[in-house]
Amino acid sequence: MPDRAPLELERFLPYRLSILSNTVSQAIAREYQTRFDLGVTEWRVIAVLARYDGEGLAAREVAERTAMDKVAVSRAVARLAAAGRVIRRTHRGDRRRSVLRLSARGWAIHDAVAPRARAHERDLLARLDVGERECLERILDKLLGAVPTA
């Protein structure tokens, strides 16, 4: 017997996650998309470069830490480098690798965008009570735990 009970899309977890994620991301993205001509992928690259600034990162490491594939990273970095927002050198000792760092201009973008991103997150969480916030943390840890890039 076929399962004709139709799927209720609007109660379906993956669907709701997709809507929520898109809505939230777009809301934040709008902030920097037009103002800084910065795409989501580029913003992610900037964020990880800011975080692991010390030694400079290879593109592959950026890809790991952003859950983006290497093509997306390559293109984002190309655009960022062209705009003078990241500095791309070649790794001495392994000339396949690039060594990526934020330029002063890149840091300026980060410093302008990061607080706004955090504010958005705060606004979102403000709609939940304390218990729900804790619970959401736990849920995300559990569900993302099994994911490769976590």
Next chain:
Amino acid sequence: MPDRAPLELERFLPYRLSILSNTVSQAIAREYQTRFDLGVTEWRVIAVLARYDGEGLAAREVAERTAMDKVAVSRAVARLAAAGRVIRRTHRGDRRRSVLRLSARGWAIHDAVAPRARAHERDLLARLDVGERECLERILDKLLGAVPTA
């Protein structure tokens, strides 16, 4: 003083939502993408047509219920109609409107895919305990409540 404290991407809520949503959606999509040559948008159209089968839906209504824009719906429907999976008639009394229904072949797709989609959802929820599941429901309702298409 600039906010140089770098954003921790991997703890950032919008980022984690995005990863989770993509991972989950892709896992399900793989099931039908290659097997049935069916895109995500097409699957959503099939799901709502299955759900509101009685009278046949207009494309606009499909768009509302899938959180897709009318262009995406138009294209998905065109592809589905070409594959004989939906039947497209013209509304008598308002010839601008189309009246969309699943064909037998469309129902067959639905009946094959829906249980697998549900199984994926179950697997996902199985990683949470009862309290967390309830909490997730509440959280999604709250966070999606303010969203236009809900």
Next chain:
DNA sequence: GCAGTATAGTTTCACTTGCAACCATTTGCA
């Protein structure tokens, strides 16, 4: 009943994204 406006849906165009093939360099191992 007719001009202007609103609505349903499609088409077009510019842009993004993902996959696969590709080049360069390095590593592993006979």
Next chain:
DNA sequence: TGCAAATGGTTGCAAGTGAAACTATACTGC
């Protein structure tokens, strides 16, 4: 050494996506 396999990164192509223009039909007020 020296050649096959692996790795870092880029490029090309095909498919997906969104905004705006366009067509066709229906409604509204005069």
